[in-house]
């Protein structure tokens with residue numbers, strides 16, 4: 001059975017720390033050549049390497065279509081700054097930005113800031129949800145047509161279309177409005193790894209794309225159904241979300257992988273189920289799971305990016321394209337368009353026009 | 359002479375009613391201005407910061423250009439489309455944490471090949487703080503002690519890896535910060551990104567003398583410039599620094615035309631567009647701290663006194679002594695018979711070099727020769743083409759005079775500024 005839904009593919013481009021932009025640019029261009037939806041760049045304040053959002057901003061002008069999704073810590077950052085930076089990534093990439101919201105539970109990271117003690121994941125994910133919520137409200141706080149440049153009255157903006165958000169969370173409050181005008185995608189794409197129950201609950205409420213881990217198509221389908229059920233409880237229809245299965249992939253030479261398949265190698269913590277085999281084996285797995293309706297797509301973390309991403313694009317993706325399971329070009333320009341997600345209207349614009357009609 | 363380009367954002371500097379005025383937010387605008395500055399061999403490109411939209415009388419102010427992207431993200435993107443140009447971001451020390459900011463600036467320095475600069479500002483009030491966790495209000499004295507410790511802590515982090523690339527743990531415990539752990543980046547191409555300071559109080563000048571590589575100042579007239587220059591350079595010795603270790607760069611505008619007369623006319627026209635009748639009243643309200651909308655901008659000054667500690671105008675740098683400013687403005691208007699609008703134009707015009715390209719080049723050179731500045735931060739009135747004339751017509755003359763470089767001699771901002779790389783303090 002095919003699902004009728006288009007297949008989505010994304011790839012992580014982080015690996016051992018590198019400090020030159022060309023390394024990341026090469027990988028992103030490779031992914032772009034394979035018409036992938038987006039690349040992610042994992043990050044943490046305690047992991048050697050540069051700031052992920054900055055790296056993706058650095059390569060934005062040198063790429064054209066590929067979505068750019070850095071990991072951003074919501075525990076030790078200011079939601080106002082995060083929302084501004086992600087919106088700006090959307091501006092400099094002309095509508096290709098997303099962000100993976102993540103939390104820092106460790107004492108080691110807390111000590112780098114010295115501002116708060118480590119806290120349990122439960123509380124931090126609640127806070128991450130609030131950061132995502134406040135961020136989305138800030139992205140909505142300028143209506144699309146708030147800038148009017150009305151020379152007759154001398155008004156640059158229509159102040160009725162720029163809104164305070166007055167967000168009051170448990171750990172922070174933000175008055176707004178944003179400093180950055182509404183970004184090209186309306187709201188950049190929010191990605192959350194929804195593998196744990198705590199994170200999944202937050203993802204179902206606030207994320208556009210949810211990454212889940214699974215070791216079989218049945219398990220993936222169940223995780224997807226669970227995410228959609230939780231989302232529906234918040235009034236979010238299935239068409240507003242995409243669920244991607246996270247796989248760490250080792251496409252080392254076939255000779256060293258006599259038994260291609262899942263979890264036949266060492267698990268790579270945090271990056272999904274471990275897959276080992278050749279590019280064709282991976283295409284086979286993706287085809288089977290996709291045909292079984294298990295997921296909307298896959299987020300692949302090559303364990304050796306320079307080697308494996310090349311094999312993913314020129315082997316796996318090429319084969320999926322040959323089988324007409326995956327697109328051969330980006331039909332649109334923005335990440336939302338790649339994902340088939342609608343551009344959301346500003347909630348304040350909706351409320352204002354509803355008020356005007358009453 | 360050193361030159362920098364200020365992206366004119368988010369105030370009445372930009373004449374947005376001019377048909378040539380483009381987007382202040384699209385990346386293409388930033389790219390145009392940055393490429394123009396690099397074509398002119400400028401030292402750096404500069405972005406200001408505002409963290410809350412200005413409000414008057416509880417409502418968002420709607421007459422000025424507003425809306426801007428987040429600076430570090432824009433500068434990282436600009437690093438992709440420029441090769442030599444320094445990239446300076448204004449970022450507040452009050453609403454950020456040293457570890458995160460040190461990491462973001464070190465990243466920019468790595469990704470740009472050594473072109474990063476940080477303008478450390480301290481302006482804060484409870485109004486801006488309403489967007490942040492701490493609800494951030496710090497009074498003036500604490501703002502600068504925090505800023506000084508902030509920069510010192512960032513430098514400890516930037517120095518924490520050994521020159522051969524081995525991370526070593528940092529432990530900092532001070533009045534404002536208590537942090538420990540390992541930084542995630544090796545020493546960056548410039549060692550430390552360039553540090554800029556903008557702020558004019560005694561505390562601000564002292565902070566600059568102790569810790570900054572560049573000062574962005576508003577003291578633009580020749581006399582005020584010379585006094586400021588002597589004062590700040592005189593403070594350096596106490597910190598074991600020489601006069602060349604800190605560059606003084608006022609924010610200025612340059613208006614060029616074929617003849618001096620034409621340029622004067624053009625400059626006056628620009629000022630009248632920047633200080634519209636509504637903006638003149640608003641400038642007044644900012645000092646008076648109350649609603650003056652019933653006054654005629656082309657008429658005389660109000661007879662009433664300012665409202666002390668008023669919250670009428672929010673989101674602008676607070677005027678320390680509004681009574682003194684009001685008295686000065688009133689006196690000027692009476693002495694010269696100026697209307698409200700004319701007075702505002704006259705008192706709020708920053709240093710301007712106005713004239714033919716020859717006149718502007720000569721005056722700027724003279725300014726530097728007379729030790730009123732080490733260079734200038736040019737603040738054009740148009741986005742994004744506001745620097746084209748200057749680069750095409752004045753820069754070649756500065757180069758002919760030998761006052762300004764004809765080619766970049768190095769690739770880092772420190773080299774452009776003639777600043778030594780900071781000694782590694784492991």
Ligand SMILES: Cc1cc2nc3c(=O)[nH]c(=O)nc-3n(C[C@H](O)[C@H](O)[C@H](O)COP(=O)(O)O)c2cc1C
Nearest residue numbers: 406407448479480481556557558559562574575576
């Ligand atoms: C030339 C100049 C430019 C400034 N630019 C900014 C800015 O972009 N953002 C900001 O928040 N504050 C800015 N400030 C404000 C200063 O950071 C500082 O807070 C303010 O001048 C008050 O400090 P002081 O008492 O030392 O003058 C600027 C100040 C000057 C003099």
